[in-house]
Amino acid sequence: MARIALDAMGGDFAPRATVAGALLALGELDSAHTIQLVGRNTDIVEQLDDLLSGEMSGCAGHRSRIQIVDAPDVVEMTDKPGAVIRGKTKSSMLVGLKLQADGDSDAFVSAGNTGAQMAASMVVLRLHSGLDRPAIATVFPTARKPIVVLDSGANVDCAPTELTQFARLGVVYAEDILGRRNPAVGLLSIGEEPEKGNAAVKEAHQLLQSAGLNFLGNVEGRDLPAGACDRGSIDVVVCDGFVGNVVIKFFEGLTSYIFRSLRTDLQQGPMAPLALLALKPGFDRMKHRFDYERYGGAPLRGASG
Numbered sequence: 001m002a003r004i005a006l007d008a009m010g011g012d013f014a015p016r017a018t019v020a021g022a023l024l025a026l027g028e029l030d031s032a033h034t035i036q037l038v039g040r041n042t043d044i045v046e047q048l049d050d051l052l053s054g055e056m057s058g059c060a061g062h063r064s065r066i067q068i069v070d071a072p073d074v075v076e077m078t079d080k081p082g083a084v085i086r087g088k089t090k091s092s093m094l095v096g097l098k099l100q101a102d103g104d105s106d107a108f109v110s111a112g113n114t115g116a117q118m119a120a121s122m123v124v125l126r127l128h129s130g131l132d133r134p135a136i137a138t139v140f141p142t143a144r145k146p147i148v149v150l151d152s153g154a155n156v157d158c159a160p161t162e163l164t165q166f167a168r169l170g171v172v173y174a175e176d177i178l179g180r181r182n183p184a185v186g187l188l189s190i191g192e193e194p195e196k197g198n199a200a201v202k203e204a205h206q207l208l209q210s211a212g213l214n215f216l217g218n219v220e221g222r223d224l225p226a227g228a229c230d231r232g233s234i235d236v237v238v239c240d241g242f243v244g245n246v247v248i249k250f251f252e253g254l255t256s257y258i259f260r261s262l263r264t265d266l267q268q269g270p271m272a273p274l275a276l277l278a279l280k281p282g283f284d285r286m287k288h289r290f291d292y293e294r295y296g297g298a299p300l301r302g303a304s305g
Contacts, residue, residue: 001032005096005105008039009074010112015039018111019047026062034065036105038096041070071095075112081119093117097124100305108305109297118154118300125305132159134302135166136241137173138248141291142227148174149224149237152244152298160203163187163238164211169301170236171213183235186219188243192229194218200240208238221247259287 006022008015022035037044045068052060073091075084084091093112099105101124110117118134127134135151148170151158158166167185174183187205189197194205196218208215216231223229224237224247239247 001034002029002106003034003036003104005036005038005069005099005108007092007096007108007110007112008037008044009071009092010110012111014111015043016047016051019044020051020056022066023051023056023059023062026065027059031065034067036067036069036096036099038069038071038099039092040072040074041068044068069095069099075116077113079113079116081113081115084113084116085119085123093120094124097121097305101125111297114153121300121303121305125303127302128304131165131169131302132162133165134300135169136244136298137170137301138244138298139178140224140237140248140251142225144227144233146178147224147227147234147237148178149239149244149248150301151239151241152248153241154300155241157242158200158240160200160207163200163204163240164207165302167208167211167213167215167236167238170238173299173301174235178235180235182214184214184216184232185236185238186216186223186229186234188224188237188239188247189218189220192218192220204238225251255291 006018008018008022011018018039019037022037026033026035048063048066052063071090071092071094073088073094075088075091075093079088084093088094093110093116096105096108096110097120100108114136121134133155136154137148137150138152139146140149150166150170155162167187171183171185174180185208187197187201187208189201189205191197194217195202197205201218205218216229216234219229219234219237223234228234
């Protein structure tokens with residue numbers, strides 16, 4: 001049985017989207033699992049009642065598997081991490097993480113302020129020994145097999161030692177979750193040569209060469225969609241959170257643009273209906289393979305929880 005705490009107030013469309021998401025998730029999870037909706041009690045109850053009496057009435061049977069944990073403060077996307085930790089101790093984010101730290105929950109999920117969640121996790125859950133910072137590990141679809149990209153947004157500026165730590169976190173994730181043996185690590189840079197990149201990347205390259213990992217060296221942005229470079233397949237790509245977040249969001253926008261353009265082109269001309277019918281199976285398979293939304297959320301690696 002897993003008790004999953006969900007930040008009901010976190011995200012652009014909270015609390016309605018988070019409450020609806022909880023109901024949908026309970027429909028897919030084993031009946032032994034429960035969800036703890038953490039946030040403003042009145043707002044959560046209002047959304048639950050409205051959804052279960054209307055568009056999601058078919059999920060009414062899941063209500064007994066939902067626990068509401070009151071947290072009156074709300075973390076805004078514009079809040080500074082330090083201000084959240086000091087001044088919003090009764091926020092859904094802090095209360096949700098505290099549930100896990102106290103052993104009253106098995107996992108915490110939030111679509112809210114990333115910086116605040118990272119800082120709060122470091123304070124409430126602490127980090128595993130030997131780590132300076134946690135990192136967000138995003139599973140990235142490629143032409144071969146998914147790869148792990150980290151950091152993808154938690155740390156805008158990173159020291160070379162932190163990039164090396166991220167590589168180790170990525171290797172553990174690739175081994176334990178993706179089932180990769182001896183995962184290959186690439187360091188994202190502007191060229192494959194060791195002397196290419198900024199100061200942090202060049203020093204991290206030297207550290208990774210002696211880290212005892214299966215280090216391929218520098219990889220470039222074009223290697224990510226391919227899932228490989230000229231030295232072999234890639235399993236883990238390491239970068240700072242600024243670069244990683246830009247790469248992930250660029251990929252999301254690019255794939256959406258490509259599939260919209262293909263559909264528009266296929267709908268034009270006198271043979272459009274036949275072309276769509278003939279190409280639809282292959283089109284759907286390709287869209288499914290590169291659909292970033294299939295990969296869901298990303299774990300914060302390094303926190304003790």
